[in-house]
Amino acid sequence: MPKTIIEKLWDSHVVSEKEGAPALLYIDLHLVHEVTSPQAFAGLRTRGLKVRRPDLTFATTDHSTPTTPKNLPIIDPIAAAQVKQLETNAAEFGIPLYGFHSDKQGIVHVIGPENGLTQPGMTVVCGDSHTATHGAFGALAFGIGTSEVEMVLATQCLPQRKSKTFEVRVDGTLRPGVAAKDIILALCAKVGIGGGTGSVFEYRGSAISALSMEERMTVCNMSIEAGARAGLVAPDDATFEYLAGRKYSPQGAAWDAAVARWKTLPTDEGATYDQSVTIDASTLEPMITFGTNPGMGMAISGAVPDPANVADPIERESLRKALEYMALTPGKPLAGQPIDVVFVGSCTNSRISDLRAAASVLKGRKVNSQVRMMVVPGSQPIKRQAEAEGLDRIFRDAGAEWREAGCSMCIAMNGDQLTPGQYSVSTSNRNFEGRQGKGGRTFLASPQTAAASAIMGRVTDVRTLLG
Amino acid sequence: MIKFTPFESQIVPMPMDNIDTDQIIPARFLKTISKDGLGDQLFCDWRYDAAGTPKPDFILNQDWAKQCQILVAGDNFGCGSSREHAPWALTQYGFRAVVSTSFADIFKSNALKNSLVPVVVDSATHQKLMALPRDAKVALDLAAQTLTLPDGTAIQFPVDAFSKYLLLEGVDELGYILQQDDAIKAYEAGRASTLNTLAA
Ligand code: SF4
Numbered sequence: 001m002p003k004t005i006i007e008k009l010w011d012s013h014v015v016s017e018k019e020g021a022p023a024l025l026y027i028d029l030h031l032v033h034e035v036t037s038p039q040a041f042a043g044l045r046t047r048g049l050k051v052r053r054p055d056l057t058f059a060t061t062d063h064s065t066p067t068t069p070k071n072l073p074i075i076d077p078i079a080a081a082q083v084k085q086l087e088t089n090a091a092e093f094g095i096p097l098y099g100f101h102s103d104k105q106g107i108v109h110v111i112g113p114e115n116g117l118t119q120p121g122m123t124v125v126c127g128d129s130h131t132a133t134h135g136a137f138g139a140l141a142f143g144i145g146t147s148e149v150e151m152v153l154a155t156q157c158l159p160q161r162k163s164k165t166f167e168v169r170v171d172g173t174l175r176p177g178v179a180a181k182d183i184i185l186a187l188c189a190k191v192g193i194g195g196g197t198g199s200v201f202e203y204r205g206s207a208i209s210a211l212s213m214e215e216r217m218t219v220c221n222m223s224i225e226a227g228a229r230a231g232l233v234a235p236d237d238a239t240f241e242y243l244a245g246r247k248y249s250p251q252g253a254a255w256d257a258a259v260a261r262w263k264t265l266p267t268d269e270g271a272t273y274d275q276s277v278t279i280d281a282s283t284l285e286p287m288i289t290f291g292t293n294p295g296m297g298m299a300i301s302g303a304v305p306d307p308a309n310v311a312d313p314i315e316r317e318s319l320r321k322a323l324e325y326m327a328l329t330p331g332k333p334l335a336g337q338p339i340d341v342v343f344v345g346s347c348t349n350s351r352i353s354d355l356r357a358a359a360s361v362l363k364g365r366k367v368n369s370q371v372r373m374m375v376v377p378g379s380q381p382i383k384r385q386a387e388a389e390g391l392d393r394i395f396r397d398a399g400a401e402w403r404e405a406g407c408s409m410c411i412a413m414n415g416d417q418l419t420p421g422q423y424s425v426s427t428s429n430r431n432f433e434g435r436q437g438k439g440g441r442t443f444l445a446s447p448q449t450a451a452a453s454a455i456m457g458r459v460t461d462v463r464t465l466l467g
Numbered sequence: 468m469i470k471f472t473p474f475e476s477q478i479v480p481m482p483m484d485n486i487d488t489d490q491i492i493p494a495r496f497l498k499t500i501s502k503d504g505l506g507d508q509l510f511c512d513w514r515y516d517a518a519g520t521p522k523p524d525f526i527l528n529q530d531w532a533k534q535c536q537i538l539v540a541g542d543n544f545g546c547g548s549s550r551e552h553a554p555w556a557l558t559q560y561g562f563r564a565v566v567s568t569s570f571a572d573i574f575k576s577n578a579l580k581n582s583l584v585p586v587v588v589d590s591a592t593h594q595k596l597m598a599l600p601r602d603a604k605v606a607l608d609l610a611a612q613t614l615t616l617p618d619g620t621a622i623q624f625p626v627d628a629f630s631k632y633l634l635l636e637g638v639d640e641l642g643y644i645l646q647q648d649d650a651i652k653a654y655e656a657g658r659a660s661t662l663n664t665l666a667a
Contacts, residue, residue, distance in 0.1 A: 318484040
């Protein structure tokens, strides 16, 4: 029977399947960070267990680390203790760690692919819901809770129920000024924040094939924002090209064997999905969110929706409360809304191509004097690459801050945050109330839209600045 | 883990869709390295004002709500991050069940591992629950998979058999996996690794 890549990945990782119990799934790569792991390591100690496969486990610090220069200590004592705890745990349990002072440190979902750790055909987990990022390589990658982190550390396995298969078909060519981020924001707006619950997305179609690996990561990253457990793209030549020669990629004969195996992964002709949705890339506009979840998004030329037009009472109340929190007027366009902060970064949009895209808009221009713009690369290697290309100069000359790598204002745990009432245009993935700082208000958008908005000091359609 | 037993409680209604984990427990409380002390921070930004004083109109700050063990919330409860701090905060406050028309996947999985039962009901039942008078009590029986309303109507809710067994018996899932060591070893023996060795 023809199978989807999702089913192939599942079938090849089932360790055991017993009547009345979920299947036991083998995990090929476990990524660990400081925030969701301390209680799991504590659990191992209590039970006297070891890490079963330290060779398939990899740690970094990213969530609570400051993005100020590295020669400064971590000022927040609780964050410092958490980072220290991960160092202790990694040393004690024999896990490789790209720690705070490593020249390879970065956001967990950035460094996996960057080092060739993430590969096609793998199962990848991490105590972080944006683990789906790794799906860009044709891996089944999903976020887990801390109890599950402990299970994987101890056994390299997880009891799992099979998810439904959900085809997201995106055909057509993106128009100038429209980015991969706009594809995924459009999907979130179309199916809603719970639309993919219980499912794994497979992104396919000509618009997806045309995306670079970095763009595919942006799309897969936000699968969870449409409710899906995971999202992936079948591997192709772009995937192999990206992985060739990376630190942990197979080499020599092992590489050829791996590529041959990876080529068998794509969905078979005639395979069917439990659900499908289609998006026409050629009609997409730059997208922006107006509300307090990533599904509350629209084309940047659109107007803020009116709760009065929503029939369902709870839905209406949710929209009303969102607009009240955002202090936006129903029926008014969002373009032109003054903003205070622009954040370019996060595991969604902090890779070199994202920085290039933002820099290309900013080049020769200035950040509006009312706006603070922060650019936070996803990893130390990306930071160095950007500096080699002179992107840091473009950002600095424009008046933006050029920071050290980390999650930063995506989650606002490290001191980088909005103050109450401030508006940001952010390339991150969540606009929940308070996500970027208590009382802060977030508009999610692409790096291009973020840069254009920084220049104008208000929400701006980047196409108005394209020459 | 303690065995999950039937109980009766008033409910706390929160008629909002898509209540995300950043509302349940804001990220700034995730810098802890223990599981404790999160109950006071549950729904922190809705519950306290800028000075940290409880807002009197927020439902969890009302005296009658403090003993409640069942939260009834809108659709897609627990969306957002994978933080298990969310069910830890809810159970430390005293909740033993959350009722909604649907739950986000990771939250649901995390809740079940922490003796917090996610109860999915249809929208008619949901509306009935939301409309209950404040002092009305609802009974939850996991073994029977029923939520019994004050008028005696017993509503069946789905729970997967495995999670139900773990909760009722107080068995922990890691222990269950550890018993399957032979199967794991057999799988590992046949597994092709393409990682250019991480082994130290
Ligand atoms: S950048 Fe944001 S979403 Fe990504 S891993 Fe860090 S906190 Fe999570």
